[in-house]
Amino acid sequence: MRxxxxxxxxxxxxxxxVLFSVYPVLQVLTTSLRPGDQLYSTELNLIPDNWTFDAYxxxxxxxxxxxxxxxxxxxxxxTALIGVVLASIGGxxxxxxxxxxxxxALQGILMTxxxxxxxxxxPLYLLMRKLYLVDTLGGVMIAYVATALPxxxxxxxxxxxxxxxxxxxxxxxxxxxxxxxFVRVTLPLSAPALVITGLFSFMTGWSEFMVARVMLNSKxxxxxxxxxxxxxxxxxxxWANYAAGSLLVSLPVVVLFxxxxxxxxxxxxxxxxxx
Amino acid sequence: MKILLRxxxxxPVLLIAGLAVSCGRVDHSRxxxxxxxxxxxxxxxxxRHLAGFRAAxxxxxxxxxxxxxxxxxxxxTQFQTAALAYGGPSLVxxxxxxxxxxxxxxxxxxxxxxxxxxxxxxFDPQALPIINDKVYGLPDNVGxxxxxxxxxxxxxxxxxxxxxxxxxxxxxxxxxDGDGKPxxxxxxxxxxxxxxxxxxxxxxxxxxxxxxFRPTLDTEAMVGALDFLKELKDSRxxxxxxxxxxxxxxxxxxxxxxxxxxxxxxxxxxxxxLDIRLAPIPRVSETGKWxxxxxxxxxxxxxxxxxxxTRACTAALLEFMTSTRVQLELARSxxxxxSDLEARKDPYIMQDATLxxxxxxxxxxxxxxxxxxxxxxxDAMRPNYQSxxxxxxxxxxxxxxxxxxxxxxxxxxxx
Amino acid sequence: xxxxxETRLAFWFLLPSAVVLLAVVGYPFLYNxxxxxxxxxxFHFRDPxxxxxxxxxxxxxxxxxxxxxxxxWRIFLKTFAWTGINLVFHFxxxxxxxxxxxxxxxxxxxxxxxxILPWAVPQYISALTWRGMFNAEYGAVNLILAKxxxxxISWFSGEFTAFGAAIITNIWLGFPFIMVIALGGLxxxxxxxxxxxxIDGAGPVRRFFRITLPMLKPVLMPALVLGTIWTFNNLNVxxxxxxxxxPADKSHILVTYVYxxxxxxxxxxxxxxxxxxxxxxxxxIVRMYNRVxxxxxx
Numbered sequence: 001m002r003x004x005x006x007x008x009x010x011x012x013x014x015x016x017x018v019l020f021s022v023y024p025v026l027q028v029l030t031t032s033l034r035p036g037d038q039l040y041s042t043e044l045n046l047i048p049d050n051w052t053f054d055a056y057x058x059x060x061x062x063x064x065x066x067x068x069x070x071x072x073x074x075x076x077x078x079t080a081l082i083g084v085v086l087a088s089i090g091g092x093x094x095x096x097x098x099x100x101x102x103x104x105a106l107q108g109i110l111m112t113x114x115x116x117x118x119x120x121x122x123p124l125y126l127l128m129r130k131l132y133l134v135d136t137l138g139g140v141m142i143a144y145v146a147t148a149l150p151x152x153x154x155x156x157x158x159x160x161x162x163x164x165x166x167x168x169x170x171x172x173x174x175x176x177x178x179x180x181x182f183v184r185v186t187l188p189l190s191a192p193a194l195v196i197t198g199l200f201s202f203m204t205g206w207s208e209f210m211v212a213r214v215m216l217n218s219k220x221x222x223x224x225x226x227x228x229x230x231x232x233x234x235x236x237x238x239w240a241n242y243a244a245g246s247l248l249v250s251l252p253v254v255v256l257f258x259x260x261x262x263x264x265x266x267x268x269x270x271x272x273x274x275x
Numbered sequence: 276m277k278i279l280l281r282x283x284x285x286x287p288v289l290l291i292a293g294l295a296v297s298c299g300r301v302d303h304s305r306x307x308x309x310x311x312x313x314x315x316x317x318x319x320x321x322x323r324h325l326a327g328f329r330a331a332x333x334x335x336x337x338x339x340x341x342x343x344x345x346x347x348x349x350x351x352t353q354f355q356t357a358a359l360a361y362g363g364p365s366l367v368x369x370x371x372x373x374x375x376x377x378x379x380x381x382x383x384x385x386x387x388x389x390x391x392x393x394x395x396x397x398f399d400p401q402a403l404p405i406i407n408d409k410v411y412g413l414p415d416n417v418g419x420x421x422x423x424x425x426x427x428x429x430x431x432x433x434x435x436x437x438x439x440x441x442x443x444x445x446x447x448x449x450x451x452d453g454d455g456k457p458x459x460x461x462x463x464x465x466x467x468x469x470x471x472x473x474x475x476x477x478x479x480x481x482x483x484x485x486x487x488f489r490p491t492l493d494t495e496a497m498v499g500a501l502d503f504l505k506e507l508k509d510s511r512x513x514x515x516x517x518x519x520x521x522x523x524x525x526x527x528x529x530x531x532x533x534x535x536x537x538x539x540x541x542x543x544x545x546x547x548x549l550d551i552r553l554a555p556i557p558r559v560s561e562t563g564k565w566x567x568x569x570x571x572x573x574x575x576x577x578x579x580x581x582x583x584x585t586r587a588c589t590a591a592l593l594e595f596m597t598s599t600r601v602q603l604e605l606a607r608s609x610x611x612x613x614s615d616l617e618a619r620k621d622p623y624i625m626q627d628a629t630l631x632x633x634x635x636x637x638x639x640x641x642x643x644x645x646x647x648x649x650x651x652x653x654d655a656m657r658p659n660y661q662s663x664x665x666x667x668x669x670x671x672x673x674x675x676x677x678x679x680x681x682x683x684x685x686x687x688x689x690x
Numbered sequence: 691x692x693x694x695x696e697t698r699l700a701f702w703f704l705l706p707s708a709v710v711l712l713a714v715v716g717y718p719f720l721y722n723x724x725x726x727x728x729x730x731x732x733f734h735f736r737d738p739x740x741x742x743x744x745x746x747x748x749x750x751x752x753x754x755x756x757x758x759x760x761x762x763w764r765i766f767l768k769t770f771a772w773t774g775i776n777l778v779f780h781f782x783x784x785x786x787x788x789x790x791x792x793x794x795x796x797x798x799x800x801x802x803x804x805x806i807l808p809w810a811v812p813q814y815i816s817a818l819t820w821r822g823m824f825n826a827e828y829g830a831v832n833l834i835l836a837k838x839x840x841x842x843i844s845w846f847s848g849e850f851t852a853f854g855a856a857i858i859t860n861i862w863l864g865f866p867f868i869m870v871i872a873l874g875g876l877x878x879x880x881x882x883x884x885x886x887x888x889i890d891g892a893g894p895v896r897r898f899f900r901i902t903l904p905m906l907k908p909v910l911m912p913a914l915v916l917g918t919i920w921t922f923n924n925l926n927v928x929x930x931x932x933x934x935x936x937p938a939d940k941s942h943i944l945v946t947y948v949y950x951x952x953x954x955x956x957x958x959x960x961x962x963x964x965x966x967x968x969x970x971x972x973x974x975i976v977r978m979y980n981r982v983x984x985x986x987x988x
Contacts, residue, residue: 013790014801017783021805024862027819027830028811036547038527039520040822086707093703097696105704107976112715113919114972115722116945119952119965122356123721124714129360146714149707154912155871161908162878178699192874193909199870207812213349214356217308219341225812232346238315239520246815253810254803257870261799352953355735376956380735456827467933516826516846518933647732650954658938665847665938683759688955689733690748 025247032056032243039239055244065245067220068227073252075137075212075223076205079144083152083201084194086145091156092182096168106157109150121214128215135217143211148204152197159193160186195263202256207249224249306339307585307592309575310354311368312347314539320608321596328595335588351376358382361580365589370419371404371412371572375645378406384577385409389590397599402572402614404645412574413597416611418538419643421474421568422636423557427550429459429532437503438560444512447532461512463522464535466664469656470569471535475500477567477641478559483656488648490685492655493678499561501663501670508664538610538633553632555639568636569643572614606630612637651684725962732956745963761942769943772857772928773921779861780917781910784868789902791869792876802873809866817930820859824931846932849940856931856941863927868913875909876902915979919972925949944968 026046031039033051041048059065094106124143125134133139163186171181187194209225216222222230228245231238313321325340343364345353351373357363358380367377377383386395387410395403395410404412425433429447434440444461451458464471476482481496507513514521526534527547534544535556544551556566575593595601602613603621610629613619624630643649655677662668668676726745730738752762791802808816823830824845832842845855879902887897925945932941942950945968952961 010790010793010795013786014795017787017790018801018804020862021807021866023830024816024819024823025807025811027823028815031819036527037543038524039818040524040825040828041528086710089703090707093700097700099697099700105708109707109711110915110919110976111969111973112711112719113916114923114976115715115719115969116923116925116948116965118925118945118949119722119725119962120715120718122359123718125356126360126721127713127717129362134362142710143714146710149711151912151916153707154916155909158908158912159878162905178696192877196871196874203809209814214353217343217357219343228812228814229346229349230344243815246812249812250807250810254806257806257810258799258803261802348953359735376732380732380956382735514827516844520822521825521828647956654950654954658940661938667938679759684955687748687960688731688957690729690731690744690957690960 025250028243028246032240032247034240037237037239037241039237055240056248059241059245059248063227063241063245064219064222065227065248068222068224071137071221072206072224075141075144076202078137078141079148079205080198080202082141082145083148083204084198087149087152087156087197087201088187088190088194089182090149090153091158092160092186094153095157095160096165106154109153112146113150117210121210124211125214134215135221137216137221140212140215140223141205143215144205144208145201147208147211148201151200155196155200156190156193159190163189191263195260199257199260203253206253304582304584305337306341307366307588308341308343308364309366309368310343310345310350310364312345312350313368316542316609318342318344320605324596324601324604327601328592331595332591335591338585338588340592354382355380358578358580363578363580365578365581365585366593367576367578369573369576371402371414371574372643372645372649374404374412374574374576375406376647376650377576378404378409378411379647382579383411384579384581385411386413386577386593389577389586390594394594397615397617398597399614399616399619401642404572404574404576406645412572412576413593414572414574414614415597415602416605416609417570417572417614418611418633418637419573420570420633420637420640421471421535421537421556422541422633423554424526424534424536424541424544425552425554426526426529426532426534427552428529433552433554434557435555436558436560440557441507441510441512444507444532445510448512457511457514458530460514460525460531462507462533462535463513463517463525463531465519465522466508466513466517467657467661468519469653469660472500472504472656472660474535474556474566474568474640475503475559478556478562478564479503480562480564482567482641483652484644484648488644488646490648490652490655490678490681492652492681493674497674497677498670499559501660501673503559504660505663505666505670541610541629553629553636555636565639567639567641570637570640571643571645647688648681648685651688652681654684655679655681722962722965725959726966728959730959730962735956738959741959745959748960749963749967761939761947764940765942765944765947768853768941769922769945772853772943773918775857776860776864776921777914777917779857780864780868780921781914783861783865785872785906787865787869788872788876792873805869806866808862808864809870813863813926814930816863817859817927820855820862821931821933824855852932852941856928859931860921860924860927864917864921868910868917871909871913872906875906879905911983915976918975918979922972922975923968944971 030041030046030048032055033053034041034048035050035052035054094102128134128139128143131139133142167185167189168181171185172178176184207225209229212223212226213229216226224245228242228249231242231245309321311318311321321342325342329335329340347369350367350369354363354367354377374383395413398414399417402414402417403410404414423433430443434443446461447459448457448461449459450456473483476496479496479499481494481500482491485491514525522531522534522536523540525531527544527549529549541551541553556568558565575596577589577593581589597615599613599615599618602615602618603623605611606613606618606624610633612630612634613624618624659668659673659677659680663670663673725738727741727743728738729741729744752760755762787805791798791805795801822828824832826832826842826844826847829845831845835842843851845851883901883905884897887901892900923945928941928943928946929949944964948961948964948968951957951964
């Protein structure tokens, strides 16, 4: 009986959250189905009168949506991969090894986030120009990695801190080099943290706008956020298309999350329990 | 073994980096690039005319032409950033007040350096952005003016003075079920932006600045204009909180008798099936003056660091896009007024109903100043104007604050 | 403590990150310090000249102007309020959601996917949609309030209500992030610990505060510290929801103010000095965190 009540409360709680999270997204959906380019409506229905999938059709066929998506995938995946690699090794170094300047490194990584980003863009552009990285997807990727790194490094470090050193040392005693110990023992145990790092880096690369705006000028290189923004003009905006585009843009993220979800559940269940 | 492991780490990283770095390297030597903030229809027109240009100028056949679209705020920042690095597009298209800013920053090449004086003489001198006696842009249309747009399904005639108009507004605001929320409004417009305040400022006899570009906001005229708008809001003929998208939506749904909006929006209303008519904003009954919406031109400007190789082509393109013929076509498709004096004499321009009504309003309007002081003035007006509408400030106090704030910001900008 | 070999490995492990960060952030940061010492504005755009600490002088003037003309302190306090309130709700909601979704529930995966939507949908349209929902007459929020029998609020006509609207929007946008992190962290808490506690007679609340929270700390700390910094410097949400500072420019926080100075008034030198100030403020906040938290991060 008590268990049943518990289930009821659980479900109610979850549904409260679901409602909160989903309702505004439904509004976006409504905008995307509405004919004509109206952001707001005085009607309340979820499905507007004369609803139409036109916006989706236009986005997928008349706009270079797939081109934008290709670019975004390259950038986001690249950012995720590089980010995960750099953060997993950087965080490890900061977690396991106490060297001179350890504290400074930690603080330094944090400090990179403190300066308002808008003012950093201009010098960044000038620097990238000198390196011939302006108007390339690689340049954008590097900038995104730098944006995502601090959080990823700190997260990996925090996670490594919870993995007993004894496990590492056991591997070392067995004859592994530090590098092998890292790859064979520590990494698999940090799967949840790697997932978070990967997801976060991917999101940084997927949905960021300001840096892409400054760095990319060619039409062929536009990423999804840039593509969506191109639907804006002084006053008239293609709201329906924009809403449709936004929802299409959100889908891969949700799919990615679903794919990675099961890795959020590993960790100690992989059988490395101490004792 | 160790080296192998290390290498396998770096390989995917290098691969992706290499891929990304190499793809997208574009060659800018024979490219004429335009950065713009056009509406979709304007973009279409440009592309169409570009094709015409290429057909008419086979000598530039090996040039590439590119058009990059930006949001207005972005275009400005982007252009500044790129120009700082001596890069950026060949041409920039935007409203004349931005041209003023770019010119002062030293980012633009005077048109006088690129095209002969006879070419420049073609244009209405009022529409040319001139800073320190040099012309920095060539406009291809004049307009951007707020006009009264009436939904003829909801009324018979359009009054020409505010007393009659207010009466009509009250009649056309209908709250049938008495729930405090009218199903139909007399008037909708963007209540937040001072751009909609300025016409009334003129209607009460004032303006935003004097000939020396000093702000003139603390005036009887401003108080009068603010009073008038407060009255409009209090009589509930306009919605409580009305921003641009909401005003647009309500009018499109056929639930407002009037909207005050600019040329970029008119066709959209027609496309939605509304029977609209354009008219000048009604004369202010107290003063007998016509409200003066701001008019501005949209211009092509040239990057000061124009790539030498593209100079001739850019000049030719510039001339073509602002030529009499193209302006006439723009007028036809976009219902904008030409800036070319010859084009204005064209019979179509003189007779088309929309263009005529539009010109009626333009004639009563006033040119928007392109000096950077304007930025400070907008910024000073906005919050205080909003406070008046909220009931937080009295019009007198608001006018005083506007003036103070504008003067302070102008001083700061020059520090 | 570490062997030579290990130190070498540590060096190589940290090198790529250091290079990237120094290039992408370090260089612009130093550049900005340089800018803040010049008179760079629209009239000296191509040829800014050395101005010593004049820009900082202007900032000081702004800070010490108590005549009512300067909004500095209002904006300053607002920024702290903005950050604090957001963080509290992000964590409370994020943690609650994570704990709920950690339970064995049918359709759990679906729920997780739905709850991640605020993070997945592009921020721009979400912010604008929320702005629409807060419209006094037609917005969904007021309609719901009316249905429940409460008075509808003119959100954007009042300073605090507009601020509240922005906060609510940002809470919606931010809690899934904490939820995902907490979910990851919850996975590594061994079930045995809970069992032992249950046997010892500890109730759910006790278990939460004695087991869950401490074990989540290492994973949540980065999110907390960085979340503070990010929220403090979050320009987009306020800008979009309040339409550049509604009502009447009263909804600004420090970063939006900097943005305006730079991109509306072209006072780049001033904006750079102001940014350095923001940086120092955040640095002090983080130092305080370290002292108070005294986590094993150090």
